[in-house]
Amino acid sequence: MYDIIGDIHGHGSALAELLKKMDYTEQNGVFRHPERKVVFVGDFIDRGPEHKKALTLCRSMVEQGSALAVMGNHEFNAICYATPDPETAGAFLRKHSEKNHQTHQAFLNEYPLGSAEYKDIISWFRTLPLFLDLGAIRVVHAVWHHPSLKVIQPWINADNCLLTDAYVQGSKRGSDVYHAVENILKGIECKLPKGYSFEDKNGQVRNKVRLKWWDEQATRLPEAATNAGEADLPEMELPDHTYRYRDSVPLFFGHYWLQGTPEILSPTIAGVDYTSLSEGGKLVAYRWQGEQTLSNDHFVWVDRVG
Ligand SMILES: [Mn+2]
Known part of the structure; x- marks a missing residue:
């Protein structure tokens, strides 16, 4: 069974608190639950105060088999920010502009551009699948957009991870790959x-x-x-x-800064990214128990301070 956790954005302490609230315990530095696994919906980085704590925690869980994860638009952007543009000398797939740098600043403070730990975490981001079809549930960062999932097929590997060329194509405004990545990771x-x-x-x-x-x-x-x-x-x-999602398989996603008390959006659709109008908001999880019809009672959350 799965606990689907919303966008973390560098809030390491809130994540640890949420995991403890769901009876995960730290064993040899890795959070585990005897019967359950976490699924992270992406957007691990940018904004928050504790990137290293958050990323170390998430990555160890994924690598030790106590969590699964998908890519968010912030990880996609981070990879493009780190990747030289093969077609323009000196440029990167994502421009190192003032605005892009600012959005990325909190992450770069803890993972200095070009450092060994920076390269290492970017290489981990590349291993995040674009979507997860677990049979009884599906997970994606923003939209399970069938037409875009079809377009992206030739650009992903057997684990649903984007191929190197997909970052190049996906950075070209107006290309099919660009639009598909936008729809899946940033919304329609x-x-x-x-x-x-x-x-x-x-x-x-x-x-x-x-x-x-x-x-x-x-x-x-x-x-x-x-x-x-x-x-x-x-x-x-x-x-x-x-576009509407009308499949019977329950779908979980993040990304949208939903407001108020967490609740399902339809019997088969649940968003787990919540904020309030004040900064911070909540870090939310949906505790899936195998049901095909989702329930409001399965949400848990902690405050995401800072
Ligand atoms: Mn997002």
Whole structure:
């Protein structure tokens, strides 16, 4: 059975606290449970104060068989930040711009760029699969997007890890691989009509909104948007082809900064990434007991301070 844990973002102490709350105990430096395994939904890094603690803990669990994990968009970005662009001398797949550096700063403080430990952890990120199909449940960072999973097939290995070339292609804006990685790791979006834009929480002007693809009741843009805050969005219907997950296999994902008390999003869909409007939020887990119909009673959480 699995305990699916949401985005950690460098909050090592909160993670240890959550594991203890679920009766995992540390044995020879590795957290274990006699009957259960953790599944991490990705986004181990950026923002938080304890990257080394968080990553050492997660990696040891994965390597010793007490946890599984998928890749988040922050790990994908970190790999691209670390990887020279084979087509442009001196450049990297992800630009070393002021903005990108800032987003990555908390991680780089603990894993200095180019150091041995930096290279080592980046090489571990490359071993994270893009998605996990465990038969009775599925886990992905943002969206189990069937069309994108099909596109990405030739770009992953037998363990669902992206091949080296996929990072090159996936960094080329507009390529099929780029869009597939965006959909799977960052979520699906809807383009606003001409003339509409809004500022996101980081002050960036955007002309696309992220969609609550899990909410079949939200068929018009203002209620279907997840990242537009109080922005004045046009009262338009979502396109008919807007992606929905309708498989019977329960799906778990992170990424979306859900609000309030953790609850399932549908009988077969649960998000485990929660925050409050104040910084920090909660570190959430869903304790799956083998059920095909998910239950609100299976969430546990701790405060993610700092
Ligand atoms: Mn994310």
